[in-house]
Amino acid sequence: MHLGPGAEPAPLVAIAVDMVIFTVTERGLAVLLRRRHEAPFAGYWTLPGGFLSDHESPEAGAERVLADKIGVHGLYAEQLYTFGRPDRDPRGRVVSIGFFALMPWNRAAPLAGEAHGTAWHSVDTLAPLGFDHATIIGMARQRLVAKLAYSTIALQLMPQRFTLSQLQSVYESIMGEALDKRNFRKWVCSLGCIEATDETYRAGSHRPARLYRVKHPGEVRIIK
Amino acid sequence: MHLGPGAEPAPLVAIAVDMVIFTVTERGLAVLLRRRHEAPFAGYWTLPGGFLSDHESPEAGAERVLADKIGVHGLYAEQLYTFGRPDRDPRGRVVSIGFFALMPWNRAAPLAGEAHGTAWHSVDTLAPLGFDHATIIGMARQRLVAKLAYSTIALQLMPQRFTLSQLQSVYESIMGEALDKRNFRKWVCSLGCIEATDETYRAGSHRPARLYRVKHPGEVRIIK
DNA sequence: CCAAAAGTGTTGGGCTTACACCCATGG
DNA sequence: CCATGGGTGTAAGCCCAACACTTTTGG
Structure with a gap:
């Protein structure tokens, strides 16, 4: 991008939106994960996410990921933190805006299964995840616990x-x-x-x- | 960026880091602003900030902005929120990671003045600011008030x-x-x-x- | 009749709030 | 000696935590 006379061009990066979607199952707090088939981290479980489009705010991107990749609408979601370690994605520079979302448990069951490649995982027994997604989930969990105490x-x-x-x-x-x-x-x-x-x-x-x-x-x- | 076989290329954007630096003066809570000389918003006051470099995490970028543009080191700083409305910068797509930082008042005085083009502004009497920086300051102020109650x-x-x-x-x-x-x-x-x-x-x-x-x-x- | 979860009040202790006067100094 | 801000304790009320038994149902 050229930012005007005299300005150095700003480095350009891809922006991802990654969703930490929580529900509560009989086995406790669970997070929705998707099994990756593509490199990098093929075969690993990762957070559902996608790249931010042109002319799309982060919040709109989060809603689009929920709708297109998970098929749900109207979930509570809020911005969590932005993760931008330069080496967090082996493909190149990707800055990820993490969101956290909550799903009533009665809407959770239909989402998991082979058809979508997604499954609910108990937060206490997570297999190794791709990217820095374990960190993102950890921060989302902290936020959830904290907000439980001072919000509805x-x-x-x-x-x-x-x-x-x-x-x-x-x-x-x-x-x-x-x-x-x-x-x-x-x-x-x-x-x-x-x-x-x-x-x-x-x-x-x-x-x-x-x-x-x-x-x-x-x-x-x-x-x- | 090309993300691998079969993937659509992700749109690329510039990432800015904008710093809300608070101090407390005799006239109350104040924020450090810089007068812009370049378009867009030439003549307006804006938050000190800069573009994220390659191979730089957002936190490192925030520290660099504090050091290079303000000349201070070792301030308390934390990530605040990421602002990405597609129309927030008239030059094109810029996603800004907002940080908030706190400066002891005895270190504040030397920073303001014509030499740096910066000045401390009382948060209660802000002139219209460039970009969406008034929104960012508002959110930073909310965060500060909230953390006052449950942290040191x-x-x-x-x-x-x-x-x-x-x-x-x-x-x-x-x-x-x-x-x-x-x-x-x-x-x-x-x-x-x-x-x-x-x-x-x-x-x-x-x-x-x-x-x-x-x-x-x-x-x-x-x-x- | 038994097992299982639903539903319901009171009390004691700790913490928070409200409140007023003496102290040390400089001019 | 007067003005100014620094420094200190106690009592009342509110909120929170602890605690056990009766109710309603299905089998």
Whole structure:
């Protein structure tokens, strides 16, 4: 690119967008990975991603990757960090804008499978990944844990109707520690972000659970 | 760039690094700006910045900009956000990695002046800026206010020796509200990050103030 | 009738907040 | 001696953490 009279030409680089998509499964916090068939890192698992197009903002690029490569729309996503070590891609200079996104678990199952070449991997048992994607996932996980404490971001992982026990176990999976049931319920209800429905959920030979819904879907409130 | 067999070539863009450098002056929180002489935005104030070189990570680029354009070393700096609206630079596609940095006020004065074309501007009375730099400063300011509450980042704004009243007024400038003197002192001392020296500071016709220092300079602790 | 998860209040301790006076110095 | 900012402790209230039993259902 030529930047005007007297200016040295700026080096040009390719910009990638890499998505850390989390969900919570029965086995805990999981991230969506795609098996690469191309060099470099053929055969390795990597984050879904793509190159930023001309005339596309990073946020738009992230949405496009979610739509085209994963086939989902309307996920919560935010910019995470930009990774630009000069040697991070053996093909040449690629700066990657990392995003992190959250998917309700009821939308997660259809995505994994041979058809897409994608699968959910528990974050605690990741095989070696291509590029610096393990670093990116680590940072995304830190961010998720931190935001759990001071925002209502966890609600972005829930289906439209959910029980308080399900919500609690989402918190417990991500934080890695058990919470007190009564204190958790008092706290989450006091936030004013969810409301009880008159429906219940029968899940076994025990008392049915009340179903709740998010009052303002898509909104993430910063709390306290 | 050619990315391998079968791959479409990725669009190439220039990467800028823009620095939001804060200090605290008598008139409150201030940001270092540079007056542009070149098109576009000639005559406007803008953030100090530069283009990322080949073989340079964003963090290294940020340090180079601080050293070469501002002439300072060893500032606290962290990545802030990456700004990539396709129309943000009229010259063409430029993606900017924003950083935010903190400078102790005793190192701030020599930097401003005609020689460098830079000046400290109070964040509350900014003239219209070039590019999207007002947005970048706004986000940096939000980050600073947020981190004040849960980290020891404010210590990066202090000179080697400082009084507790000075530290309190730094907090008050950034938060924009007054704090209780006794409670502030109890709190900041309880963090265990600063220690009293046996020196004092005489600043007028009143009792001299004890000088403190940071125990582990450069370290930013996340608290609670 | 039994097993299993859902649902529900109270109390004690710790932390945060509010608040006022004496001290040391320079002029 | 007066003006100025430096320095110090206590009490009340709020918030958080700990804790156990009853309810409802399916088999």
